[in-house]
Amino acid sequence: MSEQYLHVDPTLCVGHRICAELLPELIGLDDWGYPIISPDPIPRVLRRRARGTRTACPALALALDHSPGRKARRDTAVAAP
């Protein structure tokens, strides 16, 4: 099966932070509490949780698809509190 990627539509996201709590392996937060999402393919073991995280977003801002996103940098992201 081909790789899957996680994306956020930043025009819908209002910074609920729930995603970063549910999936800290792939989602960190910027200094204002908005998600920074890993540009790497979702590891197989995390796929189920990624799907659950998508449905848990109150703003419905998360999407899963097969196209890699833009290269956001996560090295300065902070973990959800």
Add this chain to the structure above:
Amino acid sequence: MSIATRDLTRAFARPRSGLGPQRLLAGPKLGSGESWDEHCARLDGPISDRLRRVPPDRLIEAVRRSGLRGRGGGGFPAGDKLLAARRHGSGAVVVGNGSETEPAAAKDEVLLRLRPHLVLDGLEVAARALGARGAFLVAPSPAAWDSVTEALAERADRHVPVQLIEGPRNFVGGEETAVIRWIEGGPALPRFQPPRVVDRGWRGLPTVVQNVETLAHLGLIARLGPEWFAAVGTEAEPGTMLITLSGAVERPGVYEVAIGLELTKLLGAAGPDPKAVALLVGGYFGSWLRAPQIPGARLSRAGLAPLAASPGAGVMHLLPPGSCGLRESHRVVDWLAQQGARQCGPCAHGLPALAEAMGRLAGHRGQASEAGAQLRRWSDQIEGRGACRHPDGAVNLVRSTLAAFGDEIELHERGGCSGTRLSNLPLPPWELRPA
């Protein structure tokens, strides 16, 4: 028409030999718009004659072979964009993007006022290549609007109906998805892609948004062929491009240059102030070059890449002596933060934070190095995370400021500043107009 007045002090065409062949600025004296008769006499008849003889797929192939890249800032290959929309069959929509919301730019304005038929030719070629039902042309100012209206009335047989649209007057309004929403009657705000506009654009139809200068080149390629087009410029970036040059030069205005030209030649033609502080390349999303970096630099994406710069939409400003690069950059980043649409977290929170930290960087309280560290951290966090590239543009300018003005940062850290005056970088009080 109610477009807020734009500053047109740069809207002079400066045709010059020695910078490359003049293709867009060729023809009769550049005072007013070239008429339809003049245009047809100069270019061997109406474009429709040519289009009747060439099948649409051959047109797309010719554009692809020419190597033409978009002149609106992104540099995307025009032929690939046409092909992507064409894959959906016929019936796509073409948008000529003359919004020119970059305040220091004037090339689209000049082109539409002086050579409207070149742009309309290109619009027809693109429409024909796509089997388009209709085309839109977005005008940057009342003068451009009048020029295009007159030109449209002069053209005899038109393939597609062209609807003229008054351009948005907010910075992000020139972005392609924002332009489409504006044409649809909505606010001139970008939306998240995908879906890409070549797949789902205006009213859900495949849409090709092309800068008006790109269209002017496209029209000439359909007439004169891809080999003619690629005979100038570099192999990877063929053709000529329009440059809007302002600031500390004797002759500000719009120049047409062969891509790959030495920067010093362009500046030389404009009469630069030898004591200028720095050159802003690529407009407000662009980069600063200090004087020692300019000799040897060439005007192309590849030529400027080693200097972490890019020609963008060809906007350049030479910062006059006595200006402080930090204060000027702070003013621009502050303006960019105000112009953000704040639909996205990075734009709503990130850009105001950058602007505030730029203020501390430019201040005299010895906070420059702390502000610099924050600017680096926030730039890394913001990059790539807006729905459109607006935040990335601001980040680019911030990083370039930190890299280019190390001497000034040190001076500010010690409470000094070499600035004695503010430059005339235009920062118009534009606001998003309700649709």
